[in-house]
Amino acid sequence: MAESICRALRDGALEGEHAPALTIRDSLASPFGFDVFTHVLTQLSSNILAGKSQSGGLVLVAFTRSPSFYMRLLKMRGIDVASSRKWIQILDCYTDPLGWKDRLVDSGNITSLSKEASTGESSCKNIKDMAKLFTSIIELGKGLVGQGKVRFCVAIDTVDEILRHASISSVSRLISNLRSNDQVSSIFWLLHSDLHEDRVAAVLGYMSSIVASIERLNQSANGQICNSENLSLLERNYWNGKLHVRFKRRNGRVRVMQEEFHVEQSVISFTTLSPGDELINRSLMPKVQFSLQLSEKEQNDRAKVVLPFEHQGNGKPIKIYDGRRSLEDSQDEATSVSTGALETVDNSSKGEIIYLRDSDDERPDSDEDPDDDLDI
Amino acid sequence: MATSKSRTSSFSCNLTAVPLSNMPGLKYGANGTVFISSGIPDLDKILGGGFALGSLVMVMEDAEAPHHMLLLRNFMSQGLVHKQPLLYASPSKDPKGFLGTLPSPRSCKVDKDKSRDDDPEQEGLRIAWQYKKYFGEHQQTVDNTRGGKHEYCNDFDLRKPLERHFLSGQHIDCVSILHNSDLVALHDRCATFFTQFPRNDGSIASAGRIAIQSFCAPQCEYSNLEWDMLSFIRSLRSMIRSSNAVAVVTFPPSLLLPSVSKRWQHMADTLLSVRAIPDKELANLLTGYQDMVGLLNVHKVACVNTQVPVILDATTFSIKLQKRRFLVLECLNQAPIDGASGNSYGTSASCSSSSKTRTHLDF
Numbered sequence: 001m002a003e004s005i006c007r008a009l010r011d012g013a014l015e016g017e018h019a020p021a022l023t024i025r026d027s028l029a030s031p032f033g034f035d036v037f038t039h040v041l042t043q044l045s046s047n048i049l050a051g052k053s054q055s056g057g058l059v060l061v062a063f064t065r066s067p068s069f070y071m072r073l074l075k076m077r078g079i080d081v082a083s084s085r086k087w088i089q090i091l092d093c094y095t096d097p098l099g100w101k102d103r104l105v106d107s108g109n110i111t112s113l114s115k116e117a118s119t120g121e122s123s124c125k126n127i128k129d130m131a132k133l134f135t136s137i138i139e140l141g142k143g144l145v146g147q148g149k150v151r152f153c154v155a156i157d158t159v160d161e162i163l164r165h166a167s168i169s170s171v172s173r174l175i176s177n178l179r180s181n182d183q184v185s186s187i188f189w190l191l192h193s194d195l196h197e198d199r200v201a202a203v204l205g206y207m208s209s210i211v212a213s214i215e216r217l218n219q220s221a222n223g224q225i226c227n228s229e230n231l232s233l234l235e236r237n238y239w240n241g242k243l244h245v246r247f248k249r250r251n252g253r254v255r256v257m258q259e260e261f262h263v264e265q266s267v268i269s270f271t272t273l274s275p276g277d278e279l280i281n282r283s284l285m286p287k288v289q290f291s292l293q294l295s296e297k298e299q300n301d302r303a304k305v306v307l308p309f310e311h312q313g314n315g316k317p318i319k320i321y322d323g324r325r326s327l328e329d330s331q332d333e334a335t336s337v338s339t340g341a342l343e344t345v346d347n348s349s350k351g352e353i354i355y356l357r358d359s360d361d362e363r364p365d366s367d368e369d370p371d372d373d374l375d376i
Numbered sequence: 377m378a379t380s381k382s383r384t385s386s387f388s389c390n391l392t393a394v395p396l397s398n399m400p401g402l403k404y405g406a407n408g409t410v411f412i413s414s415g416i417p418d419l420d421k422i423l424g425g426g427f428a429l430g431s432l433v434m435v436m437e438d439a440e441a442p443h444h445m446l447l448l449r450n451f452m453s454q455g456l457v458h459k460q461p462l463l464y465a466s467p468s469k470d471p472k473g474f475l476g477t478l479p480s481p482r483s484c485k486v487d488k489d490k491s492r493d494d495d496p497e498q499e500g501l502r503i504a505w506q507y508k509k510y511f512g513e514h515q516q517t518v519d520n521t522r523g524g525k526h527e528y529c530n531d532f533d534l535r536k537p538l539e540r541h542f543l544s545g546q547h548i549d550c551v552s553i554l555h556n557s558d559l560v561a562l563h564d565r566c567a568t569f570f571t572q573f574p575r576n577d578g579s580i581a582s583a584g585r586i587a588i589q590s591f592c593a594p595q596c597e598y599s600n601l602e603w604d605m606l607s608f609i610r611s612l613r614s615m616i617r618s619s620n621a622v623a624v625v626t627f628p629p630s631l632l633l634p635s636v637s638k639r640w641q642h643m644a645d646t647l648l649s650v651r652a653i654p655d656k657e658l659a660n661l662l663t664g665y666q667d668m669v670g671l672l673n674v675h676k677v678a679c680v681n682t683q684v685p686v687i688l689d690a691t692t693f694s695i696k697l698q699k700r701r702f703l704v705l706e707c708l709n710q711a712p713i714d715g716a717s718g719n720s721y722g723t724s725a726s727c728s729s730s731s732k733t734r735t736h737l738d739f
Binding site: 046092167168169172173176180200202205206207246251252253254255256 | 438439441442443469555593594595596597600601618628630631633652653654669670
């Protein structure tokens with residue numbers, strides 16, 4: 001799942017097609033969206049450096065963390081940041097997104113600002129202007145890969161920050177322009193879905209080709225009482241979660257996959273989902289009024305049932321059961337009961353059809369067609 | 377014999393088999409309606425002849441699958457083959473590019489007859505417990521023998537692009553609605569388009585087609601003006617009533633508020649919806665699952681000049697690509713499960729996890 005996502009982003013877009021777009025969405029119930037985002041970012045960066053991906057560079061639009069944070073993060077994860085100027089550009093929308101610091105300096109209130117040592121970044125001072133943001137991203141990308149056929153990826157830290165200042169339609173226009181640009185290979189972003197109305201998440205899902213949702217693992221744990229035992233369990237469960245991915249495939253089908261993840265000191269690891277949590281397959285069999293599956297015991301019992309009209313093959317004369325207990329039968333039963341104590345095992349395992357007649361007044365075979373002439 | 381006819385044809389269906397000889401693109405139907413083809417032979421049959429002139433067809437898209445484009449492509453190609461003027465509006469920057477993806481009519485007649493006789497392995501005893509799907513086969517062969525170059529409805533080969541000479545007419549108009557901040561320009565464009573096909577009691581000179589794709593796409597600037605969009609649809613509907621044209625509008629209902637989406641659905645004369653199939657989820661429940669690319673639901677069929685509603689045998693169809701080229705719609709064949717608990721399909725087979733609407737597969 002996480003592997004398939006990274007592979008899809010790495011392979012990028014075919015000629016004449018829109019670039020694949022990934023939405024990572026999380027919520028307060030399981031707020032590990034940023035960890036998934038950094039995981040995808042790291043994987044994509046290593047693919048770019050190794051030359052395995054369609055894109056030759058990555059443009060990261062940083063809203064919630066500073067560019068130096070990302071540099072440190074990539075360094076910690078083993079990505080070579082010394083040559084970062086060649087393959088990554090970070091558009092700094094974190095330091096001064098609305099241009100306030102510049103205005104403060106201009107108005108003379110502050111004489112100078114301390115600037116962090118920058119490693120080839122540029123900053124955006126007005127994130128309300130979508131067109132400007134788009135051109136900055138494209139320019140940065142072109143600066144990385146040149147004018148030719150080589151493409152670049154775009155990663156947007158969170159879309160929440162843009163949505164605070166711009167309408168959803170301008171954000172979707174930005175995304176669709178990026179996707180349809182010839183030089184963009186793939187694009188992915190993070191969204192905290194509970195910060196917005198449902199429509200926003202629906203629109204972003206509409207614009208993307210892969211939607212990865214981060215959910216809590218045990219949904220049933222919501223109603224548990226909070227005591228000391230449960231607290232540790234809840235805390236342990238907090239760091240686990242479920243990654244639920246929907247891929248929109250080219251043939252129009254949707255592929256749904258699920259995976260479990262575990263976050264350990266802000267490093268995320270993915271494992272296949274344990275069978276207890278596989279709710280997808282369970283919900284498929286329609287609910288009917290009878291059970292369609294037989295257990296082992298039920299199957300054995302079914303095999304042992306004496307069917308009334310069938311040749312049992314054990315030498316006894318064929319008796320067609322007509323609901324009356326004839327004299328012989330009752331005698332047989334009496335003997336079998338008396339030996340029942342010794343042969344309890346055999347008797348108890350024999351299946352029986354117990355038929356209680358509605359009333360004894362009813363003559364047997366009261367319908368026109370007596371069964372006695374059946375010769376089985 | 378009446379029993380050998382498929383049940384979708386009523387006793388007044390004899391009239392629907394009459395195409396106008398001088399205008400192959402039109403067909404007379406019951407109650408004085410004139411139909412134009414949707415471009416998909418199966419859909420024409422389901423709707424009782426095609427799209428009625430003067431009606432508004434709305435297609436509800438699924439955010440996860442592009443099947444509405446298949447419907448639009450066939451619709452537009454059919455119009456171009458019959459030389460019916462076309463107005464196409466889309467939220468992309470270059471709508472003309474879409475014309476390059478339009479399919480071409482199937483070339484060889486021989487393929488058509490053979491294609492219906494598939495399933496060679498079913499020799500010997502065939503247990504036809506789903507017998508209704510075999511009714512149609514008898515009629516196919518009857519239709520095929522009526523050849524001729526100008527058919528009412530062509531089978532379109534999705535792998536072959538439409539020939540250049542169809543696209544070079546004066547009668548194709550492409551509009552981009554991406555940068556429209558309101559709908560006035562589009563409204564005026566449609567109004568001028570309709571003036572070419574006024575409806576009067578005389579004969580029909582020509583019929584027009586309007587195709588509007590993804591009407592409430594979020595990239596468009598007007599997409600948050602819900603009431604403006606609704607009033608555009610309403611005025612489109614009223615303009616189309618008095619003209620000999622058909623408009624097909626597709627929209628993704630998941631991007632609208634439920635109340636807004638409901639209002640739009642009421643505006644439609646014919647309402648269809650397309651849905652994606654989640655991979656493998658429904659494999660246990662449906663036969664022939666591998667060939668399906670999507671599902672088509674018919675919610676409403678236009679009943680013009682009549683108060684008798686059209687009640688279909690089945691409203692859910694699977695969209696299949698025969699030989700990956702030809703669009704066919706088939707009735708869904710479900711595995712034999714207790715049908716009384718019909719709602720269980722609605723809860724277990726909902727395709728989109730984020731959608732709140734309960735989709736009801738009804739067979």
